[in-house]
Amino acid sequence: MEFTAQQIADLINGQIVGEPEQPVSGFGKIQEAKPQELTFLGNDKYSHFLKETNSQVIIISKKFKKEVTTGKTFIIVEDAYQAITQLLQMYESLQPKKNGIMQPTSIAENAQIKEKGFYLGEFSVISSGVKIGENVKIYPQVYIGENVEIGDNTIIYPGVKIYENIKIGRNVIIQSNSVIGCEGFGYQPDENGVFKKVPQLGNVIIENDVEIGACSTIDRATMGSTLIKEGTKLDNQIQIAHNVEIGRHNVIAAQSGVAGSTKIGHHNMIGGQVGVTGHLKIGNKIQIQAQSGVNHDVKDGEKLYGSPAFSAMDFRKSYVHFKNFSKIVQRVNKLEKLIKKENHDG
Template sequence: MSKKFTLEELARFAVCDFSGDPRHVITFVNSLESAEPHEVSFLANPRYRDLLASTKAGIVCIDTTTPLIEGKNFLISPNPSKTFQIITDLILSTNTSGFENIHPSAVIHPSACLAEGVAIGPHVTIDQKVTIDKGTKIYGNVFIGAGVSIGENCIIYPCAVIREHCTLHHRVILQPGAVIGSCGFGYLTDPEGHHHKIPQLGNVILEDDVEVGANSTIDRARFKHTYISKGTKIDNLVQIGHNVTLGKDNLIVSQTGISGSAKTGDRVVLGGQSGVMGHLEIGNDIQIASRGGVSKTVTQAGQYGGYPLQPLQEFHRHRVYLRNLEKYVKRIEELENKIVLLEKKLYS
């Protein structure tokens, strides 16, 4: 069930001022256009300020320059988007799936260690010597392999798989269908051309506040670890190869592929459908545009795009040239014809 919060309680939690009825109660969040009296919304862009008069939202997060409207309830802060996010996180943390304890259909090995308050949904499988810390929620049909360690306040959504000996630190989120610790793509090809599987003996480590999107896969290392550092967010349908190391606060957008043993620094952004070859490095504060191909080490901070990779402004300039290529060809043909005529006149 959803927990109820008053305006005064939300202001205290978000450390901000308020205006209106301190006892007004809300239970959820919504947009300005769609919010009802039991919901919180926010105004971040002044161009939508006219919506304040018509919104049905019970509480609106606004900045300190927005005029108050009599009869409405406001949370007032320098950054209403941040305030709204704080409240959203609070409300979502108190909304439950309906399975607050351990569902009777879950299969849990006797040697597994579950902290008090861990929630386990229907048809979850937990293998031997798994440890799960307090506040973590495991939704239905999740598989957790032997020796896995999961920290506090993690959320594992339905049908995710965490294979043996992988480690999740605190507040990790796995969206539905995410696979952590699948075998790395490693094969030995013999002289006859037959491929023989190389055992992948390492694991995957996800640090605090990592999120892995739906149907994304992070392969286990051949030895040691595939390592995803604190705060990194991985979109849906991403493939991360064995022994990859991602730095802190990376953003990896959908359909990106990162080959084995590649390494990124901190605050790296890989746009959708990017590709990163194995055994190279991407430095701190580098952004790769969608469909960018990283085929060699890049260390200079900045924005890049295209394949082969080049500075983004240069990449856009080259695209303009390509769009005008037909014009250039025609122009060159015209100039060549003029040169032929001039040569005929000159030598006639």
């Protein structure tokens, strides 16, 4: 599939500097792109590649306009990253869509499936009482348990396991090998200190436009629901425990974990390998840096760092002192010796 630079500029409301008829037939990273591959520049760290790149058509943010050179074609936009994202989405929408029911598969007789745009890959199982909306894509080796509900335009990639009574909204994406609705980690010690399993009888509700990364696990509630609200994006290898509630439009990076019954608000950014203990209340518009450990409630708008996590500004100040800790100890030892000497001489 081939386009001209001008056609691309028209799609993203960009301004052409160079040859409007320059052909483009693919995408490439700025440091690796071939001559007919489209690339982009939206970050200062990559600006030095402008002179080196083989790409003949480059989308650049308006702030880099002064770096435009002759010999290449540039498409100037307000935000290059946003523009390339828009183009990638358009390109993806043009790709052939999978349809139909492959064999072998297993579908319960009383499952309710809207056939429009439906795809079911080989070795997948749809159990009794399942309800599936339009344009749902279920890839090979997926298990859908009893009474699961799946909304329109949802995509479930290979190897996903969805336990019984789970509710999944519209436009949800669940990446490969994730497990939704397995039993929560609930145990209670008896009088002899032996841990006994607490039955986990609730479910998981995943609202519209949620994305769940590969190999992530969302536990069913003990009672009620574990809840992932609209627009939240979970990275790969994330653990969400029983009865957790995660609000709207959060992003949580890989290898993070949230312990049971914690409630997280809206529009938060949580870095990779963050641990959040149970029964906490995390507010809105909070930023938690990677590898932080959160063991207390967090108010709206805070920025946290460290383990246990505290104010990012206080952490950075403390870290400066920590790097000089050995020198500080030496100074303290010298002062103690000096004080002892003065006391002795006095």
